[in-house]
Structures are given as C-alpha cells and as structure tokens.
Amino acid sequence: MPQEPSRPANGGADTVELLVRRVDRVGDDTIALVLADAAGRELPAWKPGAHIDLVLNETLTRQYSLCGDPDDRSAWRLGILREPKSRGGSEYLHDRVEPGSRLLARGPRNHFELRDSERYEFVAGGIGITPILPMIRQVAATGAEWRLLYGGRRRTSMAFLDELETYGDRVLVRPQDEFGLLDLTGFLADAPAGSAVYCCGPEPLIAATETVCAARPALRLHVERFTPVALPDDASDTEFEVECAESGLTVSVPPGTSILQAVREAGIEVLSSCSEGTCGTCETDVLEGTPEHRDSVLTPEERKAGESMMICVSRCRGRRLVLDL
Incomplete structure (x- = not known):
C-alpha cells in the first residue's frame, strides 16, 4: 500500500482507506467498483x-x-473504463483489483455541481455517463423535467444501460454503430430557455455541445472534461514571481516550468494529481495578482473572479502572484 501523504500546503481532503466490496462488469470494457471504508465507518x-x-x-x-x-454513506461506486491509451490507472484497476483489495482515496471534490433548474438536458458519451447517473437520480426524485441523450461506440460498450432502462423514454440511447453521431442540434432544439444542460464525455462531444449551446445562449451549459483544453491564443510563457503567503517564500517561475513545479522545488508540498488542469486537486486561493487560467475546471464566472487557480497549468498575467501556500 502507498504511504499516506503529509498534509499539503493547499489543504485538501483527508485520505480514506477503502475496501473493495464488489467488482461488477457493466459494459464490454467497463467495471464498477463498490467501495466501503476499510474501518467500517461512514464514508464522507x-x-x-x-x-x-x-x-x-x-x-x-x-x-x-x-x-x-449519495444517500448511501456505507459505499461508494465508481465506473472504470479500460482505456487503451491510459497512463496506467484503468489498467491497474481492471487487472489488479478484486474483492478484498484495499485502496487509498482523497476527496470527494466537486467542480460539476448540479444546480437548481426547472428542466435538465443531460448529454453523456461513453464513460461520461458516470457523473450523470446520480444527477438523474436526484432530478427524478425532485420531479423536475429532464431527458438524457446517451451515446457510445456500440450498445454493449455502454455502461449502466440496465439502470437507465427504468426511466423509460426519458433516456435516448444512441450507439454510434446504429445511429451515427449524436444529433445534438435536434436534441436541444426544443429545450426551453433557462434549461440546464449537463454534458460529460470525450472532448469532441463536449466541443460540439458547446457549439450548439453557443447558438442558444438562453441554455445554461455545464461540462466536465477528461482531457485538457487547448491553450488560449494569447497564452504567454514569460517568467514571473509567486509569493507563498503562508510559507513566507517567494519563488521564480521561469518559462516552461509550472507554478506547481516551482513551489515543490522550493520545498513546499502541494496536493496535486492530474498535472493537466482537469481534476481540480491543486486548486489554490489567489490573494493578489491576476491568473492566466489554462485549466478545464473553473467556470467563466470563476475565471473572471480570479479567486483561485489550478497551479499545475495556469500562469500569471503580469509579473507577480500572491498565493495561499
């Protein structure tokens, strides 16, 4: 087992030791892990x-x-797709984890929160169905209007179809080998103004959904990405300084070096994970200065406020930042 890390400068949730209760096959290349607290306590x-x-x-x-x-504090469930081009995580979980295995976890964290709305339009592609499932469960319980457009390469590869069948014709299952690419324009054409659109899946699907919703500004789009977004056209790579207010250190961040790398080299331990700006683990409060956001997590409103940043990828619009590190 890995050792529990020391408390990082940017805080973060405690580490929990988990016991694998079950490993269920839920699609051709997808498993569901059912996890409990190894000590028998309620999970966060x-x-x-x-x-x-x-x-x-x-x-x-x-x-x-x-x-x-979410109401079941005795267990967590994860959907894990075996990714042929993964960096090792999905392969590890598919090949080495079984009932009785133990894992360490941090969190939960949430940058894809379900906001109140009278109507929801859900769009999921492949393993992007995982965060959508509990959203549907909650929305269905409240009685709000909703629909789901769910795509995948083929029907047998699409996870959790048996659960989704219970919702009847609110769920549109559209495997690509039967229907082609998802008809996002048609799906959202009659969505009333003010509808909340939640999309998760591969980058081409998210980009296409953003394009459709850009033509319908009255729709409120929320997305969660698995891969980093492209750098903005005006992205800079100049040197700047970061003052770490809590630690009392000031470090230089040269071109080609991230803030995360620079502060770690200075001896400040910071909690991080993806190093791509997609997970939100390294989110750090900004006390002074203007961040140049390059993450895939913050909303446009949060970027404009400039109160926090993902230091694994984002930089400074100027010469100096003061961070709560």
Whole structure:
C-alpha cells in the first residue's frame, strides 16, 4: 500500500482507506467498483457531480466520478473504463483489483455541481455517463423535467444501460454503430430557455455541445472534461514571481516550468494529481495578482473572479502572484 501523504500546503481532503466490496462488469470494457471504508465507518458525504482521487501508488493517482447513491454513506461506486491509451490507472484497476483489495482515496471534490433548474438536458458519451447517473437520480426524485441523450461506440460498450432502462423514454440511447453521431442540434432544439444542460464525455462531444449551446445562449451549459483544453491564443510563457503567503517564500517561475513545479522545488508540498488542469486537486486561493487560467475546471464566472487557480497549468498575467501556500 502507498504511504499516506503529509498534509499539503493547499489543504485538501483527508485520505480514506477503502475496501473493495464488489467488482461488477457493466459494459464490454467497463467495471464498477463498490467501495466501503476499510474501518467500517461512514464514508464522507458527497453530491452528484463529485469525484475522488484514487491513490494507486506513489506516482499514480487518478480521478473517478462517484456514480452511486449519495444517500448511501456505507459505499461508494465508481465506473472504470479500460482505456487503451491510459497512463496506467484503468489498467491497474481492471487487472489488479478484486474483492478484498484495499485502496487509498482523497476527496470527494466537486467542480460539476448540479444546480437548481426547472428542466435538465443531460448529454453523456461513453464513460461520461458516470457523473450523470446520480444527477438523474436526484432530478427524478425532485420531479423536475429532464431527458438524457446517451451515446457510445456500440450498445454493449455502454455502461449502466440496465439502470437507465427504468426511466423509460426519458433516456435516448444512441450507439454510434446504429445511429451515427449524436444529433445534438435536434436534441436541444426544443429545450426551453433557462434549461440546464449537463454534458460529460470525450472532448469532441463536449466541443460540439458547446457549439450548439453557443447558438442558444438562453441554455445554461455545464461540462466536465477528461482531457485538457487547448491553450488560449494569447497564452504567454514569460517568467514571473509567486509569493507563498503562508510559507513566507517567494519563488521564480521561469518559462516552461509550472507554478506547481516551482513551489515543490522550493520545498513546499502541494496536493496535486492530474498535472493537466482537469481534476481540480491543486486548486489554490489567489490573494493578489491576476491568473492566466489554462485549466478545464473553473467556470467563466470563476475565471473572471480570479479567486483561485489550478497551479499545475495556469500562469500569471503580469509579473507577480500572491498565493495561499
């Protein structure tokens, strides 16, 4: 088992030791892990859209969306797709984890929160269904209007179809080998103004959904990405300084070096995971200065406020930042 890390400068949730209760096959290349607290305690509370970090070894930490029932504090459930081009996380979990295995986890964290709305339009592609499942469960319980458009390469590869069948014709299952690419324009054409659109899946699906919703500004789009976004056209790579207010250190961040790298080299331990700006683990409060956001986590409103940043990828618009590190 990996050793529990020391408390990082940017805080973060405590590490929990988990016991694998079950490993269920839920799609051709997808398993569901059902996890309990190894000591028999209640697990931390969470809300739809949350994810946890699984600490698989000293160098391998990966994020997975919680897709079980938030009201059940005795167990967490994760959907894990075997990714042929993965960096080792999905392979590890598919090949080395079985009932009785123990894992370390951090979290939950939530940058994909379910907001109140009278109507929801859910769009999921492949394993992107995982954060959507508990959202649907909650929305269905409240009586709000909703629909789901769910795509995948083929029907047998699409996870959790048996659960979704219980919702009847609110769920549109559209495997690509039967229907082609998802008809996002048609699906959202009659969505009333003010509808909340939640999308998770591969980058081409998210980009296409953003394009459709850009033509319908009255729709409120929320997305969660698995891969980093492209750098903005005006992205800079100049040197700047970071003052670490809590630690009392000031470090230079040269071109080609991230803030995360620079502060770690200065001896400040910071909690991080993906190093791509997609997970939110390294989020750090900004006390002074203007961040140049390059993450895939913060909303446009949060970017404009500039109150926090993902220091694994984002930089400074100027010469100096003061961070709560």
